[in-house]
Amino acid sequence: MSQDPIHLGRVTCDTCTVRHRAVCGALTDAELTDLNRIGRIRKFKAGDIILADEEPTTFFANIMSGVVKLEKTSADGRQQIVGLVFASDFLGRAFSKSNPYFAQAATDVEACTFPQAAFEVLLRQHPGLEHRLFENTLNELDSAREWMFVLGRKSAQEKVASFLHLIAKRQPLVGCAHDPEANAHAARFELPLTRADIADFLGLTIETVSRQLSHLKRQGTIQLVSGREVVVPDLRLLESKAQGNDEAVA
Amino acid sequence: MSQDPIHLGRVTCDTCTVRHRAVCGALTDAELTDLNRIGRIRKFKAGDIILADEEPTTFFANIMSGVVKLEKTSADGRQQIVGLVFASDFLGRAFSKSNPYFAQAATDVEACTFPQAAFEVLLRQHPGLEHRLFENTLNELDSAREWMFVLGRKSAQEKVASFLHLIAKRQPLVGCAHDPEANAHAARFELPLTRADIADFLGLTIETVSRQLSHLKRQGTIQLVSGREVVVPDLRLLESKAQGNDEAVA
Protein backbone atom coordinates (compact mmCIF):
# COMPACT_ATOMS: atom_id res chain seq x y z
CA MET A 1 0.00 0.00 0.00
CA SER A 2 2.94 2.31 -0.56
CA GLN A 3 1.87 5.88 -1.33
CA ASP A 4 5.33 6.63 -2.55
CA PRO A 5 5.83 5.11 -5.95
CA ILE A 6 9.14 4.77 -7.64
CA HIS A 7 10.02 7.73 -9.85
CA LEU A 8 11.74 6.64 -12.98
CA GLY A 9 12.52 10.03 -14.39
CA ARG A 10 11.74 11.76 -17.61
CA VAL A 11 9.49 10.55 -20.34
CA THR A 12 10.80 9.20 -23.61
CA CYS A 13 7.85 8.92 -25.94
CA ASP A 14 9.95 7.31 -28.67
CA THR A 15 10.03 4.02 -26.86
CA CYS A 16 6.55 4.23 -25.37
CA THR A 17 4.53 1.17 -26.30
CA VAL A 18 1.13 2.84 -25.91
CA ARG A 19 2.00 6.19 -27.45
CA HIS A 20 -0.16 5.91 -30.55
CA ARG A 21 -3.19 4.59 -28.68
CA ALA A 22 -3.10 6.99 -25.71
CA VAL A 23 -4.31 10.58 -25.60
CA CYS A 24 -0.85 11.61 -26.77
CA GLY A 25 -1.55 9.75 -30.01
CA ALA A 26 -2.85 12.54 -32.20
CA LEU A 27 -0.83 15.47 -30.94
CA THR A 28 1.28 17.90 -32.91
CA ASP A 29 5.00 17.97 -32.22
CA ALA A 30 4.57 21.15 -30.20
CA GLU A 31 1.89 19.62 -28.05
CA LEU A 32 3.86 16.46 -27.51
CA THR A 33 6.97 18.40 -26.54
CA ASP A 34 5.03 20.38 -23.93
CA LEU A 35 3.41 17.26 -22.57
CA ASN A 36 6.74 15.51 -22.55
CA ARG A 37 8.21 18.26 -20.42
CA ILE A 38 5.81 17.73 -17.51
CA GLY A 39 5.54 13.93 -17.66
CA ARG A 40 7.17 11.51 -15.23
CA ILE A 41 7.07 7.75 -15.33
CA ARG A 42 6.05 6.06 -12.09
CA LYS A 43 5.51 2.50 -11.03
CA PHE A 44 2.87 1.26 -8.63
CA LYS A 45 2.54 -2.10 -6.97
CA ALA A 46 -0.68 -4.13 -6.95
CA GLY A 47 -2.83 -2.75 -4.12
CA ASP A 48 -1.37 0.76 -4.13
CA ILE A 49 -3.91 3.57 -3.90
CA ILE A 50 -3.14 5.77 -6.89
CA LEU A 51 -5.81 8.42 -6.35
CA ALA A 52 -7.87 8.64 -3.17
CA ASP A 53 -11.58 9.28 -2.94
CA GLU A 54 -12.46 12.91 -2.14
CA GLU A 55 -8.83 13.93 -1.99
CA PRO A 56 -7.57 16.74 -4.18
CA THR A 57 -6.42 15.49 -7.55
CA THR A 58 -2.66 15.87 -7.65
CA PHE A 59 -1.90 14.24 -10.98
CA PHE A 60 -3.26 12.53 -14.06
CA ALA A 61 -1.74 9.58 -15.85
CA ASN A 62 -1.55 7.53 -18.98
CA ILE A 63 -1.44 3.88 -18.03
CA MET A 64 1.42 2.12 -19.82
CA SER A 65 0.98 -1.36 -18.40
CA GLY A 66 -1.18 -3.05 -15.81
CA VAL A 67 -4.76 -2.45 -14.74
CA VAL A 68 -6.25 0.14 -12.37
CA LYS A 69 -9.63 -0.28 -10.64
CA LEU A 70 -11.95 2.69 -10.10
CA GLU A 71 -13.89 1.83 -6.97
CA LYS A 72 -16.77 3.30 -5.02
CA THR A 73 -17.31 2.44 -1.36
CA SER A 74 -20.33 3.14 0.80
CA ALA A 75 -20.41 3.92 4.49
CA ASP A 76 -21.50 0.36 5.36
CA GLY A 77 -18.62 -1.19 3.47
CA ARG A 78 -20.21 -2.22 0.21
CA GLN A 79 -17.96 -1.81 -2.80
CA GLN A 80 -18.51 -1.46 -6.51
CA ILE A 81 -15.87 -1.17 -9.19
CA VAL A 82 -17.17 1.47 -11.60
CA GLY A 83 -14.43 1.21 -14.19
CA LEU A 84 -11.24 -0.52 -15.20
CA VAL A 85 -8.34 1.44 -16.64
CA PHE A 86 -6.11 -0.53 -19.01
CA ALA A 87 -2.85 0.16 -20.80
CA SER A 88 -3.18 3.24 -23.06
CA ASP A 89 -6.17 4.56 -21.08
CA PHE A 90 -6.17 7.90 -19.30
CA LEU A 91 -6.55 8.03 -15.53
CA GLY A 92 -7.98 10.95 -13.59
CA ARG A 93 -10.89 13.37 -13.47
CA ALA A 94 -9.97 16.67 -15.09
CA PHE A 95 -11.47 19.99 -13.91
CA SER A 96 -12.60 18.75 -10.53
CA LYS A 97 -11.31 19.70 -7.11
CA SER A 98 -11.42 16.13 -5.89
CA ASN A 99 -11.63 12.64 -7.22
CA PRO A 100 -15.06 10.99 -7.17
CA TYR A 101 -13.71 7.49 -6.42
CA PHE A 102 -10.66 5.47 -5.48
CA ALA A 103 -8.16 4.49 -8.12
CA GLN A 104 -6.26 1.42 -6.94
CA ALA A 105 -3.70 -0.63 -8.80
CA ALA A 106 -5.21 -4.07 -9.49
CA THR A 107 -1.88 -5.33 -10.80
CA ASP A 108 1.56 -3.79 -10.89
CA VAL A 109 1.20 -0.63 -12.93
CA GLU A 110 3.48 1.58 -15.00
CA ALA A 111 2.12 5.03 -15.66
CA CYS A 112 3.17 8.25 -17.33
CA THR A 113 2.00 10.91 -14.88
CA PHE A 114 1.36 14.65 -15.24
CA PRO A 115 0.97 17.15 -12.38
CA GLN A 116 -2.62 18.38 -12.13
CA ALA A 117 -2.12 22.11 -12.52
CA ALA A 118 0.43 21.93 -15.32
CA PHE A 119 -1.68 19.45 -17.24
CA GLU A 120 -4.82 21.57 -17.03
CA VAL A 121 -2.89 24.60 -18.24
CA LEU A 122 -1.76 22.51 -21.18
CA LEU A 123 -5.34 21.51 -21.90
CA ARG A 124 -6.27 25.18 -22.13
CA GLN A 125 -3.32 26.00 -24.35
CA HIS A 126 -3.77 23.11 -26.75
CA PRO A 127 -7.39 22.57 -27.86
CA GLY A 128 -6.17 19.52 -29.77
CA LEU A 129 -5.14 17.84 -26.54
CA GLU A 130 -8.37 18.76 -24.84
CA HIS A 131 -10.32 17.48 -27.81
CA ARG A 132 -8.50 14.17 -27.65
CA LEU A 133 -9.25 13.83 -23.96
CA PHE A 134 -12.85 14.75 -24.64
CA GLU A 135 -13.22 11.96 -27.18
CA ASN A 136 -11.63 9.66 -24.65
CA THR A 137 -14.18 10.69 -22.03
CA LEU A 138 -17.06 10.14 -24.44
CA ASN A 139 -15.84 6.59 -25.01
CA GLU A 140 -15.56 6.03 -21.28
CA LEU A 141 -19.14 7.21 -20.88
CA ASP A 142 -20.29 4.78 -23.57
CA SER A 143 -18.47 1.94 -21.81
CA ALA A 144 -19.92 2.90 -18.43
CA ARG A 145 -23.41 2.82 -19.87
CA GLU A 146 -22.82 -0.51 -21.53
CA TRP A 147 -21.74 -1.84 -18.17
CA MET A 148 -24.90 -0.47 -16.59
CA PHE A 149 -26.81 -2.92 -18.76
CA VAL A 150 -24.61 -5.75 -17.51
CA LEU A 151 -25.17 -4.75 -13.88
CA GLY A 152 -28.89 -4.16 -14.18
CA ARG A 153 -30.08 -6.86 -16.52
CA LYS A 154 -27.68 -9.78 -16.80
CA SER A 155 -27.62 -13.04 -14.82
CA ALA A 156 -24.58 -14.11 -12.82
CA GLN A 157 -23.49 -16.44 -15.60
CA GLU A 158 -23.82 -13.72 -18.23
CA LYS A 159 -22.00 -11.24 -16.02
CA VAL A 160 -19.00 -13.50 -15.58
CA ALA A 161 -18.91 -14.33 -19.28
CA SER A 162 -19.15 -10.61 -20.10
CA PHE A 163 -16.26 -9.90 -17.79
CA LEU A 164 -14.05 -12.58 -19.35
CA HIS A 165 -14.92 -11.30 -22.79
CA LEU A 166 -13.99 -7.75 -21.78
CA ILE A 167 -10.64 -8.88 -20.43
CA ALA A 168 -9.96 -10.95 -23.55
CA LYS A 169 -10.49 -7.82 -25.64
CA ARG A 170 -8.46 -5.45 -23.51
CA GLN A 171 -5.63 -7.45 -21.98
CA PRO A 172 -2.51 -8.72 -23.73
CA LEU A 173 -2.84 -12.35 -24.78
CA VAL A 174 -0.17 -14.78 -23.68
CA GLY A 175 1.68 -17.37 -25.75
CA CYS A 176 0.36 -16.32 -29.12
CA ALA A 177 2.93 -14.02 -30.66
CA HIS A 178 5.04 -16.87 -31.96
CA ASP A 179 2.20 -18.74 -33.58
CA PRO A 180 0.87 -17.25 -36.81
CA GLU A 181 -1.41 -20.26 -37.23
CA ALA A 182 -3.14 -19.46 -33.94
CA ASN A 183 -6.90 -19.72 -33.95
CA ALA A 184 -8.21 -16.19 -34.31
CA HIS A 185 -11.19 -17.11 -32.16
CA ALA A 186 -9.14 -18.47 -29.28
CA ALA A 187 -7.54 -16.47 -26.48
CA ARG A 188 -5.32 -17.07 -23.50
CA PHE A 189 -4.77 -14.41 -20.85
CA GLU A 190 -4.10 -13.68 -17.23
CA LEU A 191 -6.93 -12.34 -15.07
CA PRO A 192 -5.83 -8.94 -13.71
CA LEU A 193 -8.36 -9.13 -10.86
CA THR A 194 -8.86 -11.34 -7.83
CA ARG A 195 -12.20 -13.09 -7.32
CA ALA A 196 -13.12 -10.37 -4.83
CA ASP A 197 -12.39 -7.67 -7.41
CA ILE A 198 -14.37 -9.49 -10.08
CA ALA A 199 -17.30 -9.73 -7.66
CA ASP A 200 -17.08 -6.00 -6.95
CA PHE A 201 -17.00 -5.29 -10.65
CA LEU A 202 -20.04 -7.47 -11.41
CA GLY A 203 -22.19 -6.71 -8.38
CA LEU A 204 -21.93 -10.30 -7.15
CA THR A 205 -20.30 -12.18 -4.28
CA ILE A 206 -16.97 -13.99 -4.42
CA GLU A 207 -18.73 -17.33 -4.11
CA THR A 208 -21.04 -16.71 -7.03
CA VAL A 209 -18.13 -15.64 -9.22
CA SER A 210 -16.20 -18.77 -8.30
CA ARG A 211 -19.19 -21.00 -8.99
CA GLN A 212 -19.90 -19.42 -12.36
CA LEU A 213 -16.27 -19.76 -13.39
CA SER A 214 -16.41 -23.44 -12.43
CA HIS A 215 -19.65 -23.77 -14.37
CA LEU A 216 -18.17 -22.23 -17.52
CA LYS A 217 -15.22 -24.55 -17.09
CA ARG A 218 -17.40 -27.65 -16.76
CA GLN A 219 -19.25 -26.57 -19.90
CA GLY A 220 -15.95 -26.29 -21.77
CA THR A 221 -16.46 -22.61 -22.55
CA ILE A 222 -13.22 -21.81 -20.74
CA GLN A 223 -10.26 -23.63 -19.23
CA LEU A 224 -8.73 -22.51 -15.96
CA VAL A 225 -5.01 -23.16 -16.21
CA SER A 226 -4.01 -21.83 -12.82
CA GLY A 227 -6.83 -19.94 -11.17
CA ARG A 228 -5.55 -16.76 -12.73
CA GLU A 229 -4.76 -17.89 -16.26
CA VAL A 230 -7.69 -18.50 -18.57
CA VAL A 231 -7.92 -20.18 -21.97
CA VAL A 232 -10.91 -19.45 -24.17
CA PRO A 233 -11.08 -21.98 -27.03
CA ASP A 234 -13.78 -20.03 -28.84
CA LEU A 235 -14.48 -16.38 -28.08
CA ARG A 236 -17.71 -16.50 -30.09
CA LEU A 237 -19.06 -19.14 -27.74
CA LEU A 238 -18.04 -17.03 -24.75
CA GLU A 239 -19.70 -13.99 -26.25
CA SER A 240 -22.89 -15.89 -26.86
CA LYS A 241 -22.90 -16.96 -23.19
CA ALA A 242 -22.44 -13.31 -22.30
CA GLN A 243 -25.58 -12.52 -24.28
CA GLY A 244 -27.62 -15.19 -22.57
CA ASN A 245 -27.23 -18.33 -24.67
CA ASP A 246 -26.82 -21.07 -22.12
CA GLU A 247 -27.27 -24.21 -24.22
CA ALA A 248 -24.95 -27.05 -23.40
CA VAL A 249 -21.96 -27.54 -25.67
CA ALA A 250 -21.78 -30.54 -28.02
CA MET B 1 -44.63 7.70 -31.58
CA SER B 2 -44.51 10.52 -34.12
CA GLN B 3 -41.09 10.90 -35.69
CA ASP B 4 -42.04 14.33 -36.94
CA PRO B 5 -41.93 16.77 -34.07
CA ILE B 6 -43.40 20.21 -34.20
CA HIS B 7 -40.98 22.88 -35.34
CA LEU B 8 -41.47 26.06 -33.44
CA GLY B 9 -39.00 28.22 -35.27
CA ARG B 10 -36.00 30.20 -34.23
CA VAL B 11 -34.39 30.29 -30.87
CA THR B 12 -34.81 33.24 -28.53
CA CYS B 13 -32.29 32.78 -25.75
CA ASP B 14 -33.54 35.84 -23.88
CA THR B 15 -36.63 34.04 -22.69
CA CYS B 16 -35.02 30.59 -22.30
CA THR B 17 -35.59 29.29 -18.79
CA VAL B 18 -32.59 26.94 -18.79
CA ARG B 19 -30.14 29.23 -20.55
CA HIS B 20 -27.81 29.84 -17.62
CA ARG B 21 -27.69 26.20 -16.58
CA ALA B 22 -27.28 24.61 -20.03
CA VAL B 23 -24.10 24.33 -22.09
CA CYS B 24 -24.95 27.76 -23.54
CA GLY B 25 -24.53 29.19 -20.05
CA ALA B 26 -20.91 30.28 -20.15
CA LEU B 27 -20.56 31.33 -23.75
CA THR B 28 -19.32 34.61 -25.12
CA ASP B 29 -21.72 36.75 -27.12
CA ALA B 30 -20.07 35.64 -30.34
CA GLU B 31 -20.44 31.98 -29.43
CA LEU B 32 -24.04 32.41 -28.41
CA THR B 33 -24.91 34.27 -31.58
CA ASP B 34 -23.45 31.47 -33.72
CA LEU B 35 -25.24 28.82 -31.69
CA ASN B 36 -28.44 30.82 -31.87
CA ARG B 37 -28.26 30.87 -35.63
CA ILE B 38 -28.40 27.07 -36.00
CA GLY B 39 -30.82 26.30 -33.18
CA ARG B 40 -34.46 25.31 -33.62
CA ILE B 41 -36.97 24.64 -30.91
CA ARG B 42 -38.88 21.39 -31.22
CA LYS B 43 -41.50 19.65 -29.16
CA PHE B 44 -41.77 15.91 -28.65
CA LYS B 45 -44.61 13.93 -27.16
CA ALA B 46 -44.17 11.31 -24.45
CA GLY B 47 -43.10 8.11 -26.19
CA ASP B 48 -41.49 9.76 -29.21
CA ILE B 49 -38.15 8.33 -30.26
CA ILE B 50 -35.83 11.33 -30.35
CA LEU B 51 -32.62 9.57 -31.39
CA ALA B 52 -32.58 5.97 -32.57
CA ASP B 53 -30.04 3.33 -31.62
CA GLU B 54 -27.32 2.78 -34.25
CA GLU B 55 -28.81 5.40 -36.54
CA PRO B 56 -26.69 8.31 -37.72
CA THR B 57 -26.83 11.24 -35.33
CA THR B 58 -28.74 14.00 -37.09
CA PHE B 59 -28.98 16.54 -34.30
CA PHE B 60 -28.10 17.44 -30.73
CA ALA B 61 -30.33 19.20 -28.25
CA ASN B 62 -30.59 21.13 -25.02
CA ILE B 63 -33.59 19.91 -23.12
CA MET B 64 -35.74 22.83 -22.02
CA SER B 65 -38.50 20.92 -20.27
CA GLY B 66 -39.49 17.30 -19.74
CA VAL B 67 -37.39 14.16 -19.34
CA VAL B 68 -35.69 11.95 -21.92
CA LYS B 69 -34.70 8.31 -21.27
CA LEU B 70 -31.49 6.86 -22.69
CA GLU B 71 -32.23 3.19 -23.14
CA LYS B 72 -30.33 0.08 -24.14
CA THR B 73 -32.14 -2.98 -25.48
CA SER B 74 -30.76 -6.47 -26.01
CA ALA B 75 -31.70 -8.97 -28.70
CA ASP B 76 -33.88 -10.94 -26.29
CA GLY B 77 -35.88 -7.88 -25.29
CA ARG B 78 -34.32 -6.93 -21.97
CA GLN B 79 -34.12 -3.20 -21.41
CA GLN B 80 -32.03 -0.94 -19.23
CA ILE B 81 -32.27 2.82 -18.94
CA VAL B 82 -28.68 4.04 -18.80
CA GLY B 83 -29.38 7.69 -18.20
CA LEU B 84 -32.07 10.31 -17.75
CA VAL B 85 -31.81 13.69 -19.43
CA PHE B 86 -33.51 16.53 -17.58
CA ALA B 87 -34.22 20.17 -18.33
CA SER B 88 -30.94 22.07 -18.98
CA ASP B 89 -29.08 18.84 -19.84
CA PHE B 90 -27.49 18.21 -23.21
CA LEU B 91 -28.71 15.35 -25.38
CA GLY B 92 -26.62 13.54 -27.94
CA ARG B 93 -23.29 11.85 -28.51
CA ALA B 94 -20.84 14.19 -30.23
CA PHE B 95 -18.14 12.93 -32.60
CA SER B 96 -19.73 9.59 -33.29
CA LYS B 97 -21.23 8.30 -36.50
CA SER B 98 -24.15 6.74 -34.69
CA ASN B 99 -25.93 6.87 -31.40
CA PRO B 100 -25.07 4.14 -28.89
CA TYR B 101 -28.62 3.94 -27.48
CA PHE B 102 -32.19 5.05 -27.87
CA ALA B 103 -33.27 8.45 -26.65
CA GLN B 104 -36.99 8.42 -26.02
CA ALA B 105 -39.19 11.11 -24.54
CA ALA B 106 -40.41 9.92 -21.14
CA THR B 107 -42.72 12.92 -20.85
CA ASP B 108 -43.63 15.67 -23.28
CA VAL B 109 -40.37 17.39 -24.11
CA GLU B 110 -39.32 20.81 -25.35
CA ALA B 111 -35.83 20.94 -26.78
CA CYS B 112 -33.52 23.41 -28.46
CA THR B 113 -31.98 21.37 -31.27
CA PHE B 114 -28.86 21.85 -33.40
CA PRO B 115 -28.06 20.05 -36.66
CA GLN B 116 -25.20 17.60 -36.17
CA ALA B 117 -22.72 18.89 -38.75
CA ALA B 118 -23.19 22.57 -38.01
CA PHE B 119 -22.89 22.00 -34.28
CA GLU B 120 -19.65 20.03 -34.59
CA VAL B 121 -18.19 22.77 -36.78
CA LEU B 122 -19.10 25.22 -34.05
CA LEU B 123 -17.40 23.03 -31.45
CA ARG B 124 -14.20 23.20 -33.50
CA GLN B 125 -14.46 26.96 -33.94
CA HIS B 126 -15.22 27.78 -30.31
CA PRO B 127 -13.01 25.93 -27.82
CA GLY B 128 -15.08 27.56 -25.08
CA LEU B 129 -18.17 25.74 -26.24
CA GLU B 130 -16.32 22.46 -26.57
CA HIS B 131 -14.88 22.94 -23.11
CA ARG B 132 -18.31 23.51 -21.64
CA LEU B 133 -19.62 20.37 -23.30
CA PHE B 134 -16.58 18.48 -22.06
CA GLU B 135 -17.28 19.49 -18.46
CA ASN B 136 -20.84 18.42 -19.04
CA THR B 137 -19.71 15.01 -20.25
CA LEU B 138 -17.41 14.58 -17.26
CA ASN B 139 -20.37 15.20 -14.96
CA GLU B 140 -22.46 12.71 -16.89
CA LEU B 141 -19.69 10.15 -16.49
CA ASP B 142 -19.62 10.76 -12.73
CA SER B 143 -23.39 10.31 -12.55
CA ALA B 144 -23.27 7.13 -14.62
CA ARG B 145 -20.67 5.68 -12.28
CA GLU B 146 -22.66 6.64 -9.23
CA TRP B 147 -25.61 4.83 -10.74
CA MET B 148 -23.44 1.75 -11.32
CA PHE B 149 -23.15 1.51 -7.56
CA VAL B 150 -26.93 1.68 -7.25
CA LEU B 151 -27.39 -1.06 -9.86
CA GLY B 152 -24.68 -3.34 -8.56
CA ARG B 153 -24.91 -3.03 -4.82
CA LYS B 154 -28.24 -1.68 -3.60
CA SER B 155 -31.36 -3.62 -2.55
CA ALA B 156 -34.70 -3.06 -4.25
CA GLN B 157 -35.84 -0.78 -1.43
CA GLU B 158 -32.67 1.29 -1.63
CA LYS B 159 -32.90 1.48 -5.40
CA VAL B 160 -36.43 2.86 -5.33
CA ALA B 161 -35.55 5.35 -2.61
CA SER B 162 -32.47 6.41 -4.59
CA PHE B 163 -34.62 6.96 -7.65
CA LEU B 164 -37.15 9.09 -5.78
CA HIS B 165 -34.34 11.11 -4.28
CA LEU B 166 -32.83 11.71 -7.71
CA ILE B 167 -36.15 12.88 -9.11
CA ALA B 168 -36.71 15.15 -6.12
CA LYS B 169 -33.36 16.79 -6.82
CA ARG B 170 -33.76 17.18 -10.56
CA GLN B 171 -37.45 17.71 -11.23
CA PRO B 172 -39.46 20.86 -10.62
CA LEU B 173 -41.37 20.70 -7.36
CA VAL B 174 -45.10 21.35 -7.42
CA GLY B 175 -47.16 23.60 -5.19
CA CYS B 176 -44.28 25.18 -3.32
CA ALA B 177 -43.52 28.46 -5.04
CA HIS B 178 -46.22 30.33 -3.19
CA ASP B 179 -45.20 29.15 0.25
CA PRO B 180 -42.06 30.77 1.67
CA GLU B 181 -42.63 28.91 4.92
CA ALA B 182 -42.41 25.56 3.14
CA ASN B 183 -40.39 22.90 4.88
CA ALA B 184 -37.02 22.88 3.19
CA HIS B 185 -36.77 19.16 3.75
CA ALA B 186 -40.11 18.35 2.16
CA ALA B 187 -40.80 17.89 -1.54
CA ARG B 188 -43.75 17.25 -3.80
CA PHE B 189 -43.30 16.27 -7.44
CA GLU B 190 -44.65 14.34 -10.38
CA LEU B 191 -42.93 11.12 -11.41
CA PRO B 192 -41.75 11.57 -15.01
CA LEU B 193 -41.55 7.78 -15.53
CA THR B 194 -44.02 4.92 -15.60
CA ARG B 195 -43.49 1.92 -13.32
CA ALA B 196 -42.07 0.05 -16.29
CA ASP B 197 -39.56 2.84 -16.92
CA ILE B 198 -38.59 2.98 -13.27
CA ALA B 199 -38.05 -0.78 -13.34
CA ASP B 200 -35.85 -0.47 -16.43
CA PHE B 201 -33.88 2.30 -14.75
CA LEU B 202 -33.32 0.33 -11.55
CA GLY B 203 -32.74 -3.14 -12.99
CA LEU B 204 -35.90 -4.48 -11.34
CA THR B 205 -39.34 -5.68 -12.41
CA ILE B 206 -42.51 -3.59 -12.44
CA GLU B 207 -43.94 -5.63 -9.59
CA THR B 208 -40.96 -5.09 -7.34
CA VAL B 209 -41.03 -1.34 -7.97
CA SER B 210 -44.72 -1.22 -7.14
CA ARG B 211 -44.24 -3.25 -3.96
CA GLN B 212 -41.34 -1.10 -2.78
CA LEU B 213 -43.31 2.10 -3.40
CA SER B 214 -46.16 0.65 -1.36
CA HIS B 215 -43.69 -0.30 1.33
CA LEU B 216 -42.22 3.21 1.52
CA LYS B 217 -45.75 4.55 1.65
CA ARG B 218 -46.77 2.23 4.50
CA GLN B 219 -43.64 3.33 6.37
CA GLY B 220 -44.61 6.96 5.91
CA THR B 221 -41.44 7.82 4.04
CA ILE B 222 -43.53 8.97 1.10
CA GLN B 223 -47.16 9.66 0.25
CA LEU B 224 -48.61 8.64 -3.09
CA VAL B 225 -51.13 11.27 -4.03
CA SER B 226 -52.17 9.84 -7.36
CA GLY B 227 -49.86 7.07 -8.47
CA ARG B 228 -47.78 9.64 -10.31
CA GLU B 229 -47.59 12.44 -7.76
CA VAL B 230 -45.35 11.92 -4.76
CA VAL B 231 -45.00 13.81 -1.50
CA VAL B 232 -41.84 13.40 0.55
CA PRO B 233 -42.34 14.81 4.05
CA ASP B 234 -38.64 14.52 4.89
CA LEU B 235 -36.00 14.19 2.21
CA ARG B 236 -33.36 13.31 4.80
CA LEU B 237 -35.36 10.26 5.79
CA LEU B 238 -35.71 9.28 2.13
CA GLU B 239 -32.00 9.69 1.60
CA SER B 240 -31.20 7.55 4.60
CA LYS B 241 -33.44 4.81 3.16
CA ALA B 242 -31.53 5.16 -0.09
CA GLN B 243 -28.33 4.48 1.84
CA GLY B 244 -29.69 1.38 3.50
CA ASN B 245 -31.23 2.55 6.77
CA ASP B 246 -34.43 0.59 7.00
CA GLU B 247 -35.51 1.15 10.58
CA ALA B 248 -39.20 1.71 11.12
CA VAL B 249 -40.39 5.28 11.60
CA ALA B 250 -41.75 6.45 14.93
Add this chain to the structure above:
DNA sequence: CGACATGTTGAACCTCATCAACCGACGTGG
Protein backbone atom coordinates in the same frame (compact mmCIF):
# COMPACT_ATOMS: atom_id res chain seq x y z
C1' DC C 1 -70.19 0.66 -22.15
C1' DG C 2 -66.15 -2.33 -23.41
C1' DA C 3 -61.25 -2.37 -24.63
C1' DC C 4 -56.76 -1.47 -23.38
C1' DA C 5 -52.98 0.35 -20.79
C1' DT C 6 -51.13 1.10 -16.24
C1' DG C 7 -50.69 -0.24 -11.65
C1' DT C 8 -51.36 -3.27 -7.35
C1' DT C 9 -51.36 -7.43 -4.78
C1' DG C 10 -50.87 -12.48 -3.86
C1' DA C 11 -48.56 -17.13 -4.19
C1' DA C 12 -44.94 -20.06 -5.89
C1' DC C 13 -40.53 -20.50 -7.49
C1' DC C 14 -35.61 -19.68 -8.31
C1' DT C 15 -31.38 -17.26 -8.35
C1' DC C 16 -28.03 -15.62 -5.71
C1' DA C 17 -26.39 -14.23 -0.90
C1' DT C 18 -25.04 -16.00 3.37
C1' DC C 19 -22.73 -18.98 6.50
C1' DA C 20 -19.48 -22.44 6.95
C1' DA C 21 -16.00 -25.87 5.98
C1' DC C 22 -12.12 -26.86 3.46
C1' DC C 23 -7.88 -26.59 0.30
C1' DG C 24 -3.31 -25.07 -1.30
C1' DA C 25 0.21 -21.51 -1.43
C1' DC C 26 2.97 -18.49 1.00
C1' DG C 27 5.47 -16.22 4.67
C1' DT C 28 6.99 -16.03 9.44
C1' DG C 29 8.79 -17.25 13.68
C1' DG C 30 10.01 -20.72 17.08
Add this chain to the structure above:
DNA sequence: CCACGTCGGTTGATGAGGTTCAACATGTCG
Protein backbone atom coordinates in the same frame (compact mmCIF):
# COMPACT_ATOMS: atom_id res chain seq x y z
C1' DC D 1 12.65 -27.60 9.65
C1' DC D 2 7.84 -27.60 10.65
C1' DA D 3 3.86 -25.41 12.99
C1' DC D 4 1.10 -21.63 12.39
C1' DG D 5 -1.63 -17.91 10.55
C1' DT D 6 -3.11 -15.61 6.53
C1' DC D 7 -4.80 -15.05 2.04
C1' DG D 8 -7.09 -16.36 -2.16
C1' DG D 9 -10.02 -19.66 -3.87
C1' DT D 10 -13.58 -23.65 -4.08
C1' DT D 11 -17.57 -26.09 -2.70
C1' DG D 12 -21.81 -27.29 0.01
C1' DA D 13 -26.19 -26.30 2.65
C1' DT D 14 -29.64 -23.09 3.65
C1' DG D 15 -32.60 -19.19 3.18
C1' DA D 16 -33.96 -14.48 1.74
C1' DG D 17 -34.93 -11.27 -1.78
C1' DG D 18 -36.72 -10.62 -6.15
C1' DT D 19 -38.77 -12.76 -10.32
C1' DT D 20 -42.51 -14.97 -12.41
C1' DC D 21 -47.21 -16.04 -13.11
C1' DA D 22 -51.74 -14.71 -12.25
C1' DA D 23 -55.72 -12.18 -10.76
C1' DC D 24 -57.65 -7.93 -9.98
C1' DA D 25 -58.16 -2.72 -9.66
C1' DT D 26 -58.13 1.75 -11.78
C1' DG D 27 -58.18 5.08 -15.47
C1' DT D 28 -58.73 6.56 -20.15
C1' DC D 29 -60.44 6.65 -24.74
C1' DG D 30 -63.16 5.20 -28.51
